[in-house]
Amino acid sequence: MQKIILKDNQLQVSDFPVIPFIEGDGIGKDIWPAARSVMDQAVEKAYHGQRRIEWKEVLAGEKAFLQTGSRLPEETMNAFKEYLVGIKGPLTTPVGGGIRSLNVALRQDLDLYVCLRPVRWFRGVESPIKHPEKVNMVIFRENTEDIYAGIEWMQGTEEAQKFYHLLESEMNVKKVRFPKTSSFGVKPVSVEGSERLVRAAIKYALKNNLPSVTLVHKGNIMKFTEGGFKTWGYALAEREFADEIKSGKLVIKDVIADAFLQNTLLKPEDYAVIATLNLNGDYISDQLAAMVGGIGIAPGANINYQTGHAIFEATHGTAPDIAGKQIANPSSLLLSGVMMLEYLGWNEAAGLIEKAMETTFLSGKATGDLARFMKDGHTLSTKEFAAELNANL
Numbered sequence: 001m002q003k004i005i006l007k008d009n010q011l012q013v014s015d016f017p018v019i020p021f022i023e024g025d026g027i028g029k030d031i032w033p034a035a036r037s038v039m040d041q042a043v044e045k046a047y048h049g050q051r052r053i054e055w056k057e058v059l060a061g062e063k064a065f066l067q068t069g070s071r072l073p074e075e076t077m078n079a080f081k082e083y084l085v086g087i088k089g090p091l092t093t094p095v096g097g098g099i100r101s102l103n104v105a106l107r108q109d110l111d112l113y114v115c116l117r118p119v120r121w122f123r124g125v126e127s128p129i130k131h132p133e134k135v136n137m138v139i140f141r142e143n144t145e146d147i148y149a150g151i152e153w154m155q156g157t158e159e160a161q162k163f164y165h166l167l168e169s170e171m172n173v174k175k176v177r178f179p180k181t182s183s184f185g186v187k188p189v190s191v192e193g194s195e196r197l198v199r200a201a202i203k204y205a206l207k208n209n210l211p212s213v214t215l216v217h218k219g220n221i222m223k224f225t226e227g228g229f230k231t232w233g234y235a236l237a238e239r240e241f242a243d244e245i246k247s248g249k250l251v252i253k254d255v256i257a258d259a260f261l262q263n264t265l266l267k268p269e270d271y272a273v274i275a276t277l278n279l280n281g282d283y284i285s286d287q288l289a290a291m292v293g294g295i296g297i298a299p300g301a302n303i304n305y306q307t308g309h310a311i312f313e314a315t316h317g318t319a320p321d322i323a324g325k326q327i328a329n330p331s332s333l334l335l336s337g338v339m340m341l342e343y344l345g346w347n348e349a350a351g352l353i354e355k356a357m358e359t360t361f362l363s364g365k366a367t368g369d370l371a372r373f374m375k376d377g378h379t380l381s382t383k384e385f386a387a388e389l390n391a392n393l
């Protein structure tokens, strides 16, 4: 049993790494045991006992609140800091002022600046588009800046008035159409923030032999924020990856966000790795997920490539409407586990799971959310679906 560490910018993974996990609220109780059993079996099948994940449960959300009185105990944060790599089920965001979203807290405290979302289609899964097999992209969404920084003031407040006064009197801004009833938001986008995101996207493309990185932005309108992202992205690529670009190994291109959304439907094969800002990334992730079968099977990860910290997660929420019924689809969490195995360099185990999923979907077997759209679809419970995957490994 050993901790994963980062040495000389390389992840050092022992054969029996300790990996903390958060089961998650709501359907977490259904999908975590299912996803874990498939990950464990795949690792066993791939390495015959030479490698094994030593899972370490850490508490967050409702389970943590009941046992410790805190929704995100210090111990949990410390475990993710110490062990570098972790995985989590969905967590409830309590409604009401003053309580920070747990997901946001983890991202901010560990400075997980990349939100990584691979989007691929599995044969057998119904899609609303004609050629889902052409969709194979990896989205690098900036995770710490943009309007998500939460710098906003409500119309009518003293702060909004003060801010407007600053704009008008000191910055000579005369363009606010309805100054008395306007709310204001600030969108910070920095050189460092853009560069580290684009660098991560380019390194990923090179490592995985992918042909292009596309910078998606709205720089025609927001010239210094989104336009800055594009300019700084290109400059970084030319400065740090000149040889790869010159040799034709990698193409860096850019596209305006609205055109990109259109193009993903018309010619998705044009895109491989996408590097984009926080808000664009939010819209893009959901559209692309829908194109390959929906949010129920879309995985994600939040990563800081400089420190090695990474938290892999299901992208959907806690689905309280179906929690505890053994009908939830564990695929999103399981595929985030596949991403985690790849991050560890355990590609054989990751590949086994992907193949087993395809075999299972091709036989028309899935949880109800997917099976009901399949021709001759056969609905399985969460547990039965996991058992089927294990049998197909």
Ligand code: NAI
Pocket: 027, 031, 089, 090, 091, 092, 093, 094, 103, 296, 313, 314, 315, 316, 317, 318, 319, 320, 321, 322, 327, 328, 329, 330, 331, 332, 369
């Ligand atoms: P949701 O994703 O939980 O549910 C939306 C719809 O999708 C529901 O009909 C649900 O039954 C269905 N669904 C979601 N995951 C599914 C799965 N694995 N299999 C089958 N069906 C599935 O979104 P909602 O209802 O907006 O949020 C519920 C709670 O989850 C909130 O407290 C929210 O804050 C939290 N949340 C947490 C996230 C996270 O931890 N990363 C992300 C999104 C929401």
